[in-house]
Amino acid sequence: MLIYWANDEYSITLFGHTFFSFFPQGFYHAFNITHRLSEGMAFHFLFMWAFAINGLVYVLYTIISGEWRELVPQKKSFKEAWLVLLHDLHIRKMAPPQNKYNAAQRIAYTAIIVMGFGSLITGLAIYKPVQFYYLTWLCGGYHFARILHFALTIGYVFFFLIHIVQVILAGWNNFRSVISGFEVITVKDPEPITETPTPTTDENPVQ
Amino acid sequence: MKTPFNKKNKGPKKTLTVEQKISRRNFISFGTFFIAAGAAYGGWKWLYNSPEETATVTAGARAPLRRALNKTELAFRRVFSNNNLVKTYPKEMAAKNVRHNEDIGNEGKIEAAAWRLQVKKHSGEVLSISIDDIKALPKTDIVYDFKCVEGWDQISHWGGVKFSDFISHFKLDDQVKLQYVGLATPDKVYYVGIDMPSAMHPQTLLAYEVNEQPLPPKHGAPLRLIIPVKYGIKNLKRIGTMTFSDNRPPDYWAEQGYDYYSGL
Numbered sequence: 001m002l003i004y005w006a007n008d009e010y011s012i013t014l015f016g017h018t019f020f021s022f023f024p025q026g027f028y029h030a031f032n033i034t035h036r037l038s039e040g041m042a043f044h045f046l047f048m049w050a051f052a053i054n055g056l057v058y059v060l061y062t063i064i065s066g067e068w069r070e071l072v073p074q075k076k077s078f079k080e081a082w083l084v085l086l087h088d089l090h091i092r093k094m095a096p097p098q099n100k101y102n103a104a105q106r107i108a109y110t111a112i113i114v115m116g117f118g119s120l121i122t123g124l125a126i127y128k129p130v131q132f133y134y135l136t137w138l139c140g141g142y143h144f145a146r147i148l149h150f151a152l153t154i155g156y157v158f159f160f161l162i163h164i165v166q167v168i169l170a171g172w173n174n175f176r177s178v179i180s181g182f183e184v185i186t187v188k189d190p191e192p193i194t195e196t197p198t199p200t201t202d203e204n205p206v207q
Numbered sequence: 208m209k210t211p212f213n214k215k216n217k218g219p220k221k222t223l224t225v226e227q228k229i230s231r232r233n234f235i236s237f238g239t240f241f242i243a244a245g246a247a248y249g250g251w252k253w254l255y256n257s258p259e260e261t262a263t264v265t266a267g268a269r270a271p272l273r274r275a276l277n278k279t280e281l282a283f284r285r286v287f288s289n290n291n292l293v294k295t296y297p298k299e300m301a302a303k304n305v306r307h308n309e310d311i312g313n314e315g316k317i318e319a320a321a322w323r324l325q326v327k328k329h330s331g332e333v334l335s336i337s338i339d340d341i342k343a344l345p346k347t348d349i350v351y352d353f354k355c356v357e358g359w360d361q362i363s364h365w366g367g368v369k370f371s372d373f374i375s376h377f378k379l380d381d382q383v384k385l386q387y388v389g390l391a392t393p394d395k396v397y398y399v400g401i402d403m404p405s406a407m408h409p410q411t412l413l414a415y416e417v418n419e420q421p422l423p424p425k426h427g428a429p430l431r432l433i434i435p436v437k438y439g440i441k442n443l444k445r446i447g448t449m450t451f452s453d454n455r456p457p458d459y460w461a462e463q464g465y466d467y468y469s470g471l
Contacts, residue, residue, distance in 0.1 A: 038267065038464030038465045039464060041356075041466065042269065042272035042273070042276060042464065042466075043272065045276055045279050045466070046275040046276075046279075128283060128286065128471055129352075129354070129471050130291050130293045131286045131470075131471070132286070133291060133292070133294060136294070137294075142360055176233065179237055180233050180235075180236035180237065181236065182229075
């Protein structure tokens with residue numbers, strides 16, 4: 001992240017008047033990131049490999065395992081996602097029925113892959129704008145590609161914040177299922193019909 | 208139905224209850240989770256606190272990060288080609304007020320008539336070239352987006368002699384078989400090293416004009432490097448000496464933690 005701070009490019013300016021500066025001088029001092037551009041770039045050009053490879057492995061995994069079916073939005077998802085949002089905001093009581101992921105999750109988890117791909121393309125477009133001139137052209141030029149790359153990064157921050165809040169709200173059992181891959185659902189025992197209890201057999205394997 | 212427990216058979220393990228299976232699988236997965244999280248945290252701590260590289264031609268970066276920069280350079284050098292050209296613009300789009308960032312090695316004024324470019328061949332022979340000798344060569348103009356490592360970019364218009372034309376005119380073809388060219392200001396305060404493919408790129412200029420006017424002192428009069436395949440930090444102003452070498456020549460910003468290659 002240090003990479004962005006060296007030059008105060010990031011402000012909203014109209015007709016020569018700056019309305020909002022993303023990073024006022026105090027910001028730099030508060031986070032101790034003055035004159036650390038080279039350090040930021042060095043980290044960036046190592047971690048870019050990690051992000052790109054991690055993304056590639058994840059996408060390959062979802063394709064090979066068939067998990068993508070749970071993740072890609074369906075036709076109805078876009079309508080349902082709105083209902084999920086209303087439900088999560090406690091405006092609507094019922095959430096639409098879902099499979100592993102609800103409609104909003106499907107959209108979010110697919111969007112993040114599209115965003116990741118966008119970061120990769122815009123990143124290459126600004127990293128080697130001469131060698132990958134066609135990517136730079138595709139991203140609307142060097143300057144615009146930079147803005148896109150930066151906007152996507154802010155997008156990840158929002159995704160992360162919402163993600164963490166949602167995990168906390170979803171509670172412990174959900175979090176455990178994320179880590180361990182199974183969910184524990186307590187089913188009440190039905191009342192025995194016969195007087196003699198059935199002999200205990202094997203337990204059903206846990207799904 | 209399974210056969211009931213058989214004493215002769217050592218094999219079948221005791222069947223676990225659902226609760227046992229849950230707790231066992233939780234233990235394994237959370238154990239893995241915490242080990243992975245700990246490894247990630249430890250890895251980050253290791254990297255963040257890793258020692259600074261030994262100062263050579265590069266300096267100022269953490270040792271593992273410098274290794275990564277150098278490896279990344281090798282990977283991206285594969286896509287470098289003289290056929291990949293920087294985008295050019297009509298000259299009307301060039302900035303009238305060309306941005307000026309630093310004056311390291313370019314302070315004060317210099318007498319253009321007394322100035323000489325010292326070209327030091329690998330053999331030790333030195334060519335001393337005046338600005339008029341250079342201006343007598345065919346002129347090339349370029350209007351392109353100049354890119355700074357700090358993140359800004361600006362369309363600007365430069366004129367001068369192509370580096371490759373300069374090389375062939377002064378019969379330095381044997382010198383450019385070496386891997387690097389080094390440039391330094393007359394006072395040797397600012398210096399850059401350029402890999403030969405980038406220097407010989409058809410858009411690399413030894414520039415003496417900006418916006419069709421002679422370079423003002425702040426833009427590196429009388430002669431500066433304009434190399435569109437590199438960030439601004441490599442575009443040395445006020446060239447004093449030119450050297451050729453198979454080793455990386457010293458580079459001002461590479462000694463301060465920046466990537467040596469800094470190619471675009």
